[in-house]
Amino acid sequence: MFWKVFLTCFCWLLINTVKPVETTLCSQKNLGGDSFVCVCNSDYCDTVEPNGNPGKNFFNRYQSSKHGHRLNYTAIPFEKNATTDNIFYINISVTYQSILGFGGAFTDAAGINILSLPVDVQEKLIQSYYSPDGIEYTIGRIPMASCDFSTHPYSYDDSPMDFSLSNFSLAMEDLKYKIPIIQKALSISSREISIFGSPWSAPAWMKTNNNMTGRGSLIGQPGGKYFKTWANYFIKFLDAYKSHNISLWGLTAQNEPTDGEIYKFPFQAMGWTAEMQRDFIIQDLGPALHSNGYQDIQLMIMDDQRLVLPEWTSVILSDKTASQYIAGTAIHWYTDKIFPSELLTYAHDKFPDKFIFATEACNGDLPWEKHVDLGSWERAESYSHYILQDLNHWVTGWTDWNIALDMQGGPNWVSNFVDSPIIVNADKSEFYKQPMFYALGHFSKFVLPGSKRVDIKPNGISSLELAAFILPDSSKVVVVLNRSDKEEIFSINDPAVGFINAEIPAHAIQTYIWWNN
Ligand SMILES: *[C@@H]1O[C@H](CO)[C@@H](O)[C@H](O)[C@H]1NC(C)=O
Ligand SMILES: *[C@@H]1O[C@H](CO)[C@@H](O)[C@H](O)[C@H]1NC(C)=O
Ligand SMILES: *[C@@H]1O[C@H](CO)[C@@H](O)[C@H](O)[C@H]1NC(C)=O
Ligand SMILES: *[C@@H]1O[C@H](CO)[C@@H](O)[C@H](O)[C@H]1NC(C)=O
Ligand SMILES: *[C@@H]1O[C@H](CO)[C@@H](O)[C@H](O)[C@H]1NC(C)=O
Ligand SMILES: *[C@@H]1O[C@H](CO)[C@@H](O)[C@H](O)[C@H]1NC(C)=O
Ligand SMILES: CC(=O)N[C@H]1CO[C@H](CO)[C@@H](O)[C@@H]1O
Numbered sequence: 001m002f003w004k005v006f007l008t009c010f011c012w013l014l015i016n017t018v019k020p021v022e023t024t025l026c027s028q029k030n031l032g033g034d035s036f037v038c039v040c041n042s043d044y045c046d047t048v049e050p051n052g053n054p055g056k057n058f059f060n061r062y063q064s065s066k067h068g069h070r071l072n073y074t075a076i077p078f079e080k081n082a083t084t085d086n087i088f089y090i091n092i093s094v095t096y097q098s099i100l101g102f103g104g105a106f107t108d109a110a111g112i113n114i115l116s117l118p119v120d121v122q123e124k125l126i127q128s129y130y131s132p133d134g135i136e137y138t139i140g141r142i143p144m145a146s147c148d149f150s151t152h153p154y155s156y157d158d159s160p161m162d163f164s165l166s167n168f169s170l171a172m173e174d175l176k177y178k179i180p181i182i183q184k185a186l187s188i189s190s191r192e193i194s195i196f197g198s199p200w201s202a203p204a205w206m207k208t209n210n211n212m213t214g215r216g217s218l219i220g221q222p223g224g225k226y227f228k229t230w231a232n233y234f235i236k237f238l239d240a241y242k243s244h245n246i247s248l249w250g251l252t253a254q255n256e257p258t259d260g261e262i263y264k265f266p267f268q269a270m271g272w273t274a275e276m277q278r279d280f281i282i283q284d285l286g287p288a289l290h291s292n293g294y295q296d297i298q299l300m301i302m303d304d305q306r307l308v309l310p311e312w313t314s315v316i317l318s319d320k321t322a323s324q325y326i327a328g329t330a331i332h333w334y335t336d337k338i339f340p341s342e343l344l345t346y347a348h349d350k351f352p353d354k355f356i357f358a359t360e361a362c363n364g365d366l367p368w369e370k371h372v373d374l375g376s377w378e379r380a381e382s383y384s385h386y387i388l389q390d391l392n393h394w395v396t397g398w399t400d401w402n403i404a405l406d407m408q409g410g411p412n413w414v415s416n417f418v419d420s421p422i423i424v425n426a427d428k429s430e431f432y433k434q435p436m437f438y439a440l441g442h443f444s445k446f447v448l449p450g451s452k453r454v455d456i457k458p459n460g461i462s463s464l465e466l467a468a469f470i471l472p473d474s475s476k477v478v479v480v481l482n483r484s485d486k487e488e489i490f491s492i493n494d495p496a497v498g499f500i501n502a503e504i505p506a507h508a509i510q511t512y513i514w515w516n517n
Helices: 002-017 108-115 118-129 172-189 225-242 274-291 308-316 343-350 379-391 435-444
Strands: 037-040 058-065 072-077 087-098 101-105 139-144 194-199 250-252 298-305 328-332 355-360 393-402 423-426 432-433 452-457 465-470 478-480 489-495 498-504 508-514
Touching: 002 435, 037 118, 037 139, 058 393, 058 435, 072 379, 072 465, 087 393, 101 435, 108 118, 108 172, 108 435, 118 172, 118 432, 139 172, 139 225, 139 393, 172 298, 194 225, 194 298, 274 298, 298 308, 298 379, 308 328, 308 343, 308 379, 343 355, 379 393, 379 435, 379 478, 393 435, 435 508, 478 498, 498 508
Parallel strands: 087 489, 101 139, 101 393, 139 194, 194 250, 250 298, 298 328, 328 355, 355 393
Antiparallel strands: 037 432, 058 072, 058 508, 087 452, 423 432, 452 465, 465 478, 478 508, 489 498
């Protein structure tokens, strides 16, 4: 008995005195934006405090704000009463969609930038996204062959008329810029990561315009020789990544199929109507996936802007044969300022058993915008706003575009430069974590795959934007955004535990997490 007590106490002391990894704060640098970046280099990189159960009667709060914090952690006690009339009531009996996850894309550009850093700094960058002391992404997207964020156009089989795809092979870019980085992310993550592929264009020889860019489609009709070959190309891609120990979770049938309908479209694209994509899935891609052991691949349609959501879902998902091969609909963010979120609800209500998943977004994409805006808080707010809007309209997760770009927002072979949550400054052997990185972290680290969105309602009119979730382990998460110049006092009530009496600073984003004990 004595020894048992002694050993228990001894072990307890050991566990509670040896703190493994010290959390480090953001190394702030103002580089001209409306807020600051966090600098990471060989000597230093900030990490995020683990999100553990803080004990009975306490909740965790992580906060980022324009004027100070980046995922700053505090444990705070619940209270028995609200200190304000501005109360949000959470009701876990009302549940909405299940969450698939949050993440970004492993493009050639991202790989080139990551490899331009010293090896230890490369590790810090990948850790920032995928490791337990980072923001713990659970999603990754892979362009199948080249896209605009490559240094030149290429496919996996540029041998004309190679209908058997006997010359199919992954490119140098996969072997150098994508696969090693994905493998690293998989090896350092403590979570399961869902990876999906998206093609920009078939090899030129399969297309009506004999070119990977511009306006053009596959030659012939669904069921024909070219469409069969194109379906087999997907299988070869899945097999090739599998041989590198990367098993894919999903596919989109085509990146932005409407781009390839545009005259002189400047980079890799391939045009599809909704009817063509439906028939390709029924006659070629669906059967190819099933007969090659890939029936569990989550196949997504569309992968394009909100505007075309009603048409594409109604044409493709209304078809019973097509529908049996399809898991969900992929959407891009680029026109969300113009087309209302009600389009998402409309599509969900019409096809409630198909998920809607956000597969691409980036800021600074318009020709007249600053492409890279170092330290922009406004862009972090924009991300948070649209992610919350999507989540509150049935979207099941969010995939950011390039996980790392250079100071110009590239490389991109058609100079279509944009912003990224991580900007690499190769000259200084350092990288900058933008406010957008932390905005994404407020979701990705806490709203785990398998979480369900639940009801949260204000008792009056509150202007805060927020969403609530119940997690697979029954903990609860609320993400709150304030985009205004004033701080706001509010309270969250969970009947199971009491009141969170909260205050959100001006221009801030917060994540609250608690357990029932
Ligand atoms: C949170 O912010 C406070 C006040 O700015 C600071 O003292 C503390 O070190 C920060 N903690 C973490 C874990 O970021
Ligand atoms: C807290 O609320 C309870 C009932 O909701 C009420 O009876 C009690 O007086 C309140 N306590 C305080 C300190 O306001
Ligand atoms: C929570 O939602 C359920 C189901 O709609 C409802 O029956 C219950 O009254 C709600 N609880 C509260 C506290 O509003
Ligand atoms: C494959 O590539 C080799 C070398 O470029 C070429 O000689 C051969 O004809 C190609 N095979 C097919 C089927 O196109
Ligand atoms: C593809 O189209 C672009 C733009 O018109 C042109 O510059 C390029 O030469 C074409 N490529 C081929 C292989 O024809
Ligand atoms: C794949 O994983 C297995 C088992 O972990 C390992 O033996 C093999 O070397 C890996 N292959 C590659 C290409 O990484
Ligand atoms: C009190 C206050 O200023 N609240 C602001 C919080 O943020 C929202 C937008 O997220 C504003 O609309 C509110 O005015």
